[in-house]
Amino acid sequence: GFMNYMVARCVFNSTELKDIQLIASYYYNMMEVVRFDSNVGEYVGYTQLGVKNADRFNKDPGQLAAMRAQKETYCQHNIGNWNNNILSKS
Numbered sequence: 001g002f003m004n005y006m007v008a009r010c011v012f013n014s015t016e017l018k019d020i021q022l023i024a025s026y027y028y029n030m031m032e033v034v035r036f037d038s039n040v041g042e043y044v045g046y047t048q049l050g051v052k053n054a055d056r057f058n059k060d061p062g063q064l065a066a067m068r069a070q071k072e073t074y075c076q077h078n079i080g081n082w083n084n085n086i087l088s089k090s
Contacts, residue, residue: 002029010075015083022071026050038071 004027011021022038033050034057036043042058045051057063 004028008070008074010079012075012079015076015079017072017076020071020075020079022067022075024067024070026053036067038068041068043067 006024006026009023009025011023013019020038022036024036025032026034028049031047033047034043034045034053036057042064043054045054
């Protein structure tokens with residue numbers, strides 16, 4: 001069968017929001033189709049379908065606002081937990 005999945009990555013060198021990058025990649029059958037990168041601020045498509053979906057997502061202010069907010073609500077929140085419970089003890 002075919003697999004469809006999303007991978008969210010938080011790239012950071014401090015717990016400050018300005019030093020955090022959220023990358024949300026959407027895959028189909030092991031190929032990256034579309035990506036949201038908080039440094040870019042919008043979606044970028046990597047296949048014909050991905051370009052079409054990126055265009056649709058980028059025209060939706062609610063979708064963009066939700067993804068931009070994930071940098072703080074998902075990344076910054078979890079980075080604080082990782083720093084306090086894992087990284088500070090190593």
